[in-house]
Amino acid sequence: MSLYKKKPVVIEARQFVGDNANLYSIYQWIEQNTAGSFEPLAVIEGKVPCPKSGVSIDPRDGRMMIATLEGFHHVNVGDYIIRGIKGEFYPCKPDIFEATYELFQ
Template identity: 35%
Template sequence: MAKYRKKSVIIEAELFKMGMEDGYACYPIFSDKLLGFYHKNEPIPKTKRIPAIKTLEGWYEVEVGKHYIVTGVKGERYPVEKEIFEETYDLVNAKESLDLA
């Protein structure tokens, strides 16, 4: 079987903070049953709200300080858990970014 190496790609990422969410996962106050996901620019029911990011695969709940929000090469956004992100990605400086582009 042939072996392959993943191509180097420069991505943008930022540790999630409030204001980066696309909307919210909404739950009844005394239940864990998901009512649905609501964009932050539409009416949101008075419920327990958890920030969420809309990805190519659907909605994903995120937490402050627990997830990085990665912007892919085509502008798509997706969350990566902080521990996994920090094990997988290295910070590049401006010169390295230009050299790899």
């Protein structure tokens, strides 16, 4: 078995702190850099496939949803939203984020 080390990369990230201004700012950031907003209920109910990218709000509980190649992911308060090296967006739990990334100046 071989051992591997993660390559150092610089990513953009923002933490969702739960207030409306923060939600709006992150939503706009994702919307402007992806395929945009999508209809959440049709995706949740399986009537249409999840888009490859985009953002929406789950009408059942008000949580932000991010569309990824693996499907949609909900964003919870405290999660970091990462813009990856290929421009993709996804949420990351705070403990994983803090163990994986450090502030780059």
